[in-house]
Amino acid sequence: MTDQATILVVDDEANTRALLQWTLAQRGYQCLHAATGAEGIAATFNCAPSVILLDLGLPDLDGVEVTMRIRERCRTPIIIISASGGENDKIAALDAGANDYVTKPFVVGELLARVRVALRSLSSSEASPPTGATTIGDIHIDFDSRRVVVAGREVRLSPIEYQLLTVLTRSAGRVLTHQQILRQVWGPRYGAHMNYLRIYMKKLRHKIEAEPARPKYLVNELGVGYRLQLPC
Numbered sequence: 001m002t003d004q005a006t007i008l009v010v011d012d013e014a015n016t017r018a019l020l021q022w023t024l025a026q027r028g029y030q031c032l033h034a035a036t037g038a039e040g041i042a043a044t045f046n047c048a049p050s051v052i053l054l055d056l057g058l059p060d061l062d063g064v065e066v067t068m069r070i071r072e073r074c075r076t077p078i079i080i081i082s083a084s085g086g087e088n089d090k091i092a093a094l095d096a097g098a099n100d101y102v103t104k105p106f107v108v109g110e111l112l113a114r115v116r117v118a119l120r121s122l123s124s125s126e127a128s129p130p131t132g133a134t135t136i137g138d139i140h141i142d143f144d145s146r147r148v149v150v151a152g153r154e155v156r157l158s159p160i161e162y163q164l165l166t167v168l169t170r171s172a173g174r175v176l177t178h179q180q181i182l183r184q185v186w187g188p189r190y191g192a193h194m195n196y197l198r199i200y201m202k203k204l205r206h207k208i209e210a211e212p213a214r215p216k217y218l219v220n221e222l223g224v225g226y227r228l229q230l231p232c
Contacts, residue, residue: 005119006030008049010040010066011081012059016104020053023108029115037061044070051118053111054098056082056089064096071097077118077174081106087223091177094224099174117173117230136172137231139208139217141165150208160185161204168218168228177225201226 007029009020014035021031032047034040037058044052052070056063067078080093080101090101100114133142138151146162148155157165167184168176176184182197201220205212219229 004030005050006032006047007115008040008043008047008052009033010035010037010043010052010058010063011055012036012057013055016055016081019108023112024115027112035059037063037066040066041069044076045073048074049076051115052076052078053081053115054078056080056093064092067093067096067098079111079114079118081111090224091179094175094177095180100227101175120173120230134169136169136228137217139169141169151210155207157204157207160200161207164200164204165208165228168226172228173230175221175225175227181225 007020007024009017009024009031010033011017011020012035017033017035021033024031032043032049034043037060040052040054040058041061043049054063054066058066063080063082067080070076070078077100078098080090080098081104082089082093082101083104093101099118102111102114132144133140135141140149141147142149143166148157148162148165163185164181167181178194178197179192182193185200186193186196201218202212205215205218208217209215217229219227221227
């Protein structure tokens with residue numbers, strides 16, 4: 001998939017666009033670029049990129065608004081690249097539909113890893129129907145029988161634990177905010193009940209992770225939410 005993947009870079013900084021275009025080309029990706037939000041939206045709808053790298057601080061439109069407009073018509077993975085490391089900015093972007101974020105100045109290797117995860121997540125979501133089974137690393141989930149096997153060992157999950165794992169699995173590789181998870185698992189009235197999420201995430205880690213204190217799959221994004229980490 002890498003040789004054919006097209007990455008759209010939406011950033012008003014010419015140096016950043018040039019760096020990313022060169023870096024992505026060296027890895028075999030095709031690269032498109034846009035300097036404004038309006039150009040980025042047009043390029044998304046006209047060229048159908050595989051992944052979008054989107055700066056939040058654009059001269060015409062806020063990156064959150066760009067994300068929302070793109071999400072009205074397509075599900076292309078969006079990775080936010082922002083000079084702002086504030087939790088509120090990250091949460092707003094993720095709630096608007098972004099899949100991930102990287103804070104400037106970023107490490108190129110980390111950004112490329114996030115791109116690979118986004119591409120794998122896209123491929124997985126296209127291939128996996130609502131029913132059936134999926135395998136992520138050592139975790140195998142049969143959605144029809146509600147059976148979960150980890151490293152060849154069947155794991156018994158409570159209904160809430162199973163729902164929590166299912167929600168994270170269906171967005172594997174993507175950061176979900178605390179509020180997004182709470183609403184999907186417990187319902188719209190529970191968006192502020194952080195203690196529910198902490199308690200059940202701890203229980204789920206003890207059943208899924210080989211080292212619950214150093215999770216490999218159920219990763220915490222500090223102050224933002226959780227992701228089910230895909231193998232790179």
